[in-house]
Amino acid sequence: MNAQNQNTTLKSEVLNLLKGLLVAVIFFIGFLATLIIKRKIYPAAIIYYEGIWIIVIITVCLVGLGLLLAWLTSKPKMFASYIVLGIFLGAAGSYAFHITIPTLLDRSISMFILALLDSSNLTMAEIQCNFVKQFVVKSKAIEKRVKEQVATENIRIEDGRLQITDQGKVLTSLWLRSADVFSITKDFVEVKPDAECSSPDSNFGNIQH
Helix, strand or coil, X not given: CHHHHHHHHHHHHHHHHHHHHHHHHHHHHHHHHHHHHHHHHCCCCCHHHHHHHHHHHHHHHHHHHHHHHHHHCCCHHHHHHHHHHHHHHHHHHHHHHHHHCHHHHHHCHHHXXXXXXXXXXXXXXXXXXXXXXXXXXXXXXXXXXXXXXXXXXXXXXXXXXXXXXXXXXXXXXXXXXXXXXXXXXXXXXXXXXXHHHCCHHHCCCCCCC
């Protein structure tokens, strides 16, 4: 009798796991469809935060739906367990996809280089020239990143100049420590302004709040 009960419990747990995976798949499909449709109709300036908000909204909607259905079923605890599992897996999977594909495509230097070489064979000097003229200046890559940091309050603008905030300093410190932990080069996380770039005439573009 005990063996039969254990077998029944195991089957129930496996079934709940499969139901949780189904919820996760539904979450991801919903996220993907919503992001694609919104980007086609009304794309936000910062795709990273756009995706995060979509994940948050879908999570809230599914949690509300799950609580409602759990209240209506005869076994609310069992139902809620796989709903929570599915939402967690769906949100985690959607976030992993979002930062790996859409967000990376929006800012990847490597993808820019590959796209350049796909159209023509270039020297290193030609790649560097195209990077500055197209990626940095034409595509306003720096302005986009600065706006992101202003929006998250890591940077503030005072008297036309950009200043790092206390929050930004904490984030920079965390990046430096992470670079040490994983033995990553600090070429991009531990830098100082170049003397040749200190002239007011070197500014390009206007950063708006």
